[in-house]
Amino acid sequence: MNHLLTHLRHVDLAVPDYDRQLDFYSGVWGLTKVTEDSGISFLAAEGSPEQYVVRLRKADEKRLDLVSYGVASPQDVDTLAERLLAGGVQLISQPGTVDTPGGGYGFRFFDVDGRTIEVSADVEVRQHRKIEEKESIPVKLSHVVLNSPDLNKTREWYETHLGFRLSDTLWHPRMGEAMHFMRISSQHHSMAIAQGPHTALHHVSFEMRGIDEYMRGTGRLLRAGVRKLWGPGRHTAGDNTFTYFLDPHGNTVEYTTELETLDEDTWHPHVYDFSEDGVADQWGTANPMNELIAKESFNDVDRGVFVAPPV
Known part of the structure; x- marks a missing residue:
């Protein structure tokens, strides 16, 4: 089969104690808060071209919201969606505009265990930088x-x-x-x-x-x-x-x-x-x-x- 996925983009978490979780990831853990809006925040790694690597969402119950992967092109997004549908995989959304930082084109579906997986292409690259010697934050x-x-x-x-x-x-x-x-x-x-x-x-x-x-x-x-x-x-x-x-x-x-x-x-x-x-x-x-x-x-x-x- 054609191998369409290129890389891991981000992991999204939902938590009840949102403020404490945000303080941890944007503080001692070493990520950078890119944007925040009413109980949802996006955190980037300074050395990564991804718009964000962790998304936090305030929720009543702790859960894994989703895992996101990249593909090379919108055509690959469509190809994968068609392949998954033909294979009986339950789609959550149809391919379309991604409404998160950096935009892009993608869709979501459930894996065999019921996790939400997102696949996207054409997400705008974030201005990132080289991590310097002795700088102990995630790349x-x-x-x-x-x-x-x-x-x-x-x-x-x-x-x-x-x-x-x-x-x-x-x-x-x-x-x-x-x-x-x-x-x-x-x-x-x-x-x-x-x-x-x-x-x-x-x-x-x-x-x-x-x-x-x-x-x-x-x-x-x-x-x-x-x-x-x-x-x-x-x-x-x-x-x-x-x-x-x-x-x-x-x-x-x-x-x-x-x-x-x-x-x-x-x-x-x-x-x-x-x-x-x-x-x-x-x-x-x-x-x-x-x-x-x-x-x-x-x-x-x-x-x-x-x-x-x-x-």
């Missing part, structure tokens, strides 16, 4: 990880309908397959699917300039008293660094850097047993992965399943 959005009660069903749906390719799998002797890393480009993963008890957001990851900036950012959050879940360390799958924190609403967010770039012509997926030393963390510097960390990563049950966000 861009790196990837998103989603919890699914049936990770292979979800994996197959994303492969069939959106052209994702499997990069690697994490496996455990007691649990079996635990996570699939999925790509839409030479970047090791733009999305991963984790086996969880319910549909929910697992974590959102932000790319830092380099190791030093990643460690400085990690240290800034620790000094600010933000709760660290796991890290600092370096994964085997993807070969990227990681430190995971909890935002004020209990969503897991990650600082990372040096995510692996693959040669897609020669790459073969690995299956890694993450019960073995050095798989979850090559360095051995992170606190051990345990049931408490896993439970936090499962997040709360998402109340937005098969319910399109109001905006």
Whole structure:
């Protein structure tokens, strides 16, 4: 099939304590508030051409509003919409004008687990800049990880309908397959699917300039008293660094850097047993992965399943 998706654009969250969430992302986390209007705000990463990488919305219940991906052209938007309709996928909206910062042309639909997914093209590029040495703020959005009660069903749906390719799998002797890393480009993963008890957001990851900036950012959050879940360390799958924190609403967010770039012509997926030393963390510097960390990563049950966000 033609691989139409080009990159991850933004992840949109709804939260009851909107002001506290906005203070976190636009403050210690290091994003820039681009615009705000009556309980909805758009936050950019200074090094990214995307208009925004996180959208926050004030709501009665916490939920994942949507995950947004880019495609190369309006024609690709139309092609994908036709393909999804033919495949029996439920569209939320028809292709048309996108009414968010930067505009564009796109549409929304539900994935197999009931998450709202948006695809768009022709979004105006944001004036961004090079992140300087020792500047410990996110360069861009790196990837998103989603919890699914049936990770292979979800994996197959994303492969069939959106052209994702499997990069690697994490496996455990007691649990079996635990996570699939999925790509839409030479970047090791733009999305991963984790086996969880319910549909929910697992974590959102932000790319830092380099190791030093990643460690400085990690240290800034620790000094600010933000709760660290796991890290600092370096994964085997993807070969990227990681430190995971909890935002004020209990969503897991990650600082990372040096995510692996693959040669897609020669790459073969690995299956890694993450019960073995050095798989979850090559360095051995992170606190051990345990049931408490896993439970936090499962997040709360998402109340937005098969319910399109109001905006």
